[in-house]
Amino acid sequence: MQIGFDNKKYVQMQTEHIRSRIRQFDNKLYLEFGGKLFDDYHAARVLPGFDVNGKIRLLQEFRDQAEIIFCINAADIENNKIRADFGITYDMDVLRIIDNLRSMGLYINSIVITQYRGQSSADTFRKKLERRGVKTYLHYPIKGYPTDVDLVVSDQGYGANDYVETTRPLVVVTAPGPCSGKLATCLSQLYHEFKRGVRAGYAKFETFPIWNLPLKHPVNLAYEAATADLNDVNMIDPFHLEAYGETAVNYNRDIATFPVLQTILEKITGDSSVYQSPTDMGVNMAGYAIFDDEVVRAAACQEIIRRYYKARCDYKQGRTDQTTAQRVELILKQLDLKPEDRVVVEPALVKSKLLGVPVMAMQLPDGRLVTGKASNLMSAASSCTLNAIKELAGIADDLHLLSPVVLEPIINLKKNVLGSRRGILSLDEVLIALSICAATNPMVELATGKLAELKSCEAHCSFLIGRTDETALRKLGVNLTCEPEFPTKDLYFI
Missing domain, CATH: 3.10.630.10 (dip2346 domain like)
Structure with missing residues (x-):
């Protein structure tokens, strides 16, 4: 950065x-x-x-x-x-x-x-x-x-x-x-x-x-976008x-x-x-x-796009009114910015449309892009994070960090013991499984050591993600945005 x-x-x-x-x-x-x-x-x-x-x-x-x-x-x-x-x-x-x-x-x-x-x-x-x-x-x-x-x-x-x-x-x-x-x-x-x-x-x-x-410097406009709900x-x-x-x-x-x-x-x-x-x-x-105005301007423009997505997602989930989202959209237009100016947006949307499932895209510190899709084992955030640390560690894509032998008992516990309707693994559960496997598997230990490098990385998901995944990504320092669409028709979504 x-x-x-x-x-x-x-x-x-x-x-x-x-x-x-x-x-x-x-x-x-x-x-x-x-x-x-x-x-x-x-x-x-x-x-x-x-x-x-x-x-x-x-x-x-x-x-x-x-x-x-x-x-x-x-x-x-x-x-x-x-x-x-x-x-x-x-x-x-x-x-x-x-x-x-x-x-x-x-x-x-x-x-x-x-x-x-x-x-x-x-x-x-x-x-x-x-x-x-x-x-x-x-x-x-x-x-x-x-x-x-x-x-x-x-x-x-x-x-x-x-x-x-x-x-x-x-x-x-x-x-x-x-x-x-x-x-x-x-x-x-x-x-x-x-x-x-x-x-x-x-x-x-x-x-x-x-x-x-x-007055119209992107840094000041980013503040307006951040406080749009306060008028x-x-x-x-x-x-x-x-x-x-x-x-x-x-x-x-x-x-x-x-x-x-x-x-x-x-x-x-x-x-x-x-x-x-x-x-x-x-x-x-x-x-x-501020010693490099160009760098600061570019960063503030990216923040305004992030705020645009946040306002739209908050509106979709009933956390704010439509006026707040419209206010942020107006700021976006003042700077002639588009949501697609966020580099992780298009890869997530294109792959999600192709596969028909939620997909997350993440940009690594060196600019490389990785994606991860939701499956019957784990969420899009989980698979994208795994793919990101594998890429950073130089581990081949066809090698699994977590064996189904490890994952299936956890899924069985969630569904059959704890009564979860959706047994897929959230990101925090995957991270715990990784830390356990790292004790006996040097490859997993190498990949887990790359988690700190995800700090300040950009990510975008083609659908809203659950609060558990959102919290885990925040703790990793990932700057996440989402499309304002629910991944299922279920009303209960956290």
Whole structure:
């Protein structure tokens, strides 16, 4: 994979900028973290060279100065909202991320449950946390929020929220996903800090959109495609243009709410000159770390095609509305892109049409293409992955990595003991069988050692694949897209 982004330079510049913001205020900065703390694969795909866990590496630079507050919306707990890329609920994702952060020596202050209205599931989640020694706080809905500034910035507004005790100069406020109440938590904390005589500040850590790239740059359009379900639209920041005569890109929600936010900040701090635009609030040095614009543009265009397929598949499965898919399709057309511009699409579709079964195509790191078809033994994802590692290991196509003697007892167990209607092997089951056979078969051991080389490979399937296969491919780091068609007429499909 070609590289176009200098991650080391990015971390250095971002770190310096954050330190500068901390000094700008009373050595107390509430930093709202947008996007994902861990596993930011979107950023890595559109900015080749970006470290998927770069934000964590950056936070480790502040290990002794920073503490972390997590926000989660009580409604998301109540509704069991799912983080799509991992298939787990938001509340479970918070616990997963906390475990990871603690293992890296970072200090977790607490969890704030926002928009709390007495939801029973939120109460259960809170009890679970407190019995495990995790501090929790409640923030409540505020009538007229955010436009009734006099009520919002009062003891009946932000003042009614629990105050989170903090002790370090940098307080990172993050969440498992959007609309979790990060901004409101930061502002509520500022209100309480100023009442206590601490002149704290607020800033926003964002990666996208990149403010100093053109409005229609593919990287910024890829962000629009990724957030199409939120109705996010990139715009020129009019406040920044007026204040500085400089063109900057931001997105509609931040621009629309900035006048109210500026008023709230002024009422809390008594200072109207802190920020003149929503772009001012951001700490975003990503644009300065791009050293090969052509590589980055090409990567972002591929991401937009991936988002196009994802939106269509989500619509087919009832996860989103048709408007979201149409929005992404419009972005595709703006850049004159076609789904076939994704190199793995045509091989999968052509072979699938010829054979009449689901087929997956995968592009290997050196550009070679391999395919795999669904059979009465295994899924298309399983056979394609086997063929890919055989190709990488230089193993002849007619040699079997897994003998039917190994596979048939597993299939028998699935069908006759566990009661599965479809006894074919999913990818994770095939990988387990491979790892067992590798202990006694050097050829299988050689092939299994090539699994790590599938990271960042592109793949496309001619039909939707099950969640188990999708999860296994994600763990291998494969960038998968699918046609929005179910492989069978069965209604139960997971």
